[in-house]
Amino acid sequence: MFDPHDATVRRFAAACRRRDGAALEAILGDDAVATCDGGDLVPAPAGTARGAAEVARLVIEVLGGPADAELTVESVNGRAGLALRHASRAVAVVGAETAGSRITTLWIVLNPAKLTAWHRG
Known part of the structure; x- marks a missing residue:
């Protein structure tokens, strides 16, 4: 069964892996927003990124790893999202909200206290 949310997140992940800003912007809604949660334990961008270009830059900075x-x-x-791991340890988990084939909202968790369940091995 085709799930548009899943397909959009998979396209987004592929663009993230390539660090392709133009492709990320094309997947993000014009008024997309992204918020990072570093929990004051790791450096994280403050505030909310707004607009496809700003969110794409944030994603490349945070998920470029x-x-x-x-x-x-x-x-x-309960929905398709992203997990970024380095040496089997989760460093970011991303939840996404979509509208059709575009991502409208990203919640990026960088807070190590909230990522322990995501570690492997």
Whole structure:
């Protein structure tokens, strides 16, 4: 069964892996927003990024990670989202809201206290 949300998140993940700003902007809604939660434990962008271009830059900065980091599509709050791991340790989990084939909202969790259940091995 085709799930438009899942397909959109998968396209978004592929663009993230390529660090392709233009492709990210094309997937993001014109008035997309993104919020990061670092929990004051890790550096995280303050405030909310707004607009496709600003959100795309934020995503590349936050999810660009080391070359050997693994970005996977996984269930986040019951819907397709992203998990970024480095050396099997989760460094970010991303929940997404979509409208049709565009992403409208991203919630990026960077707070290590909230990521322990996402670690592997």
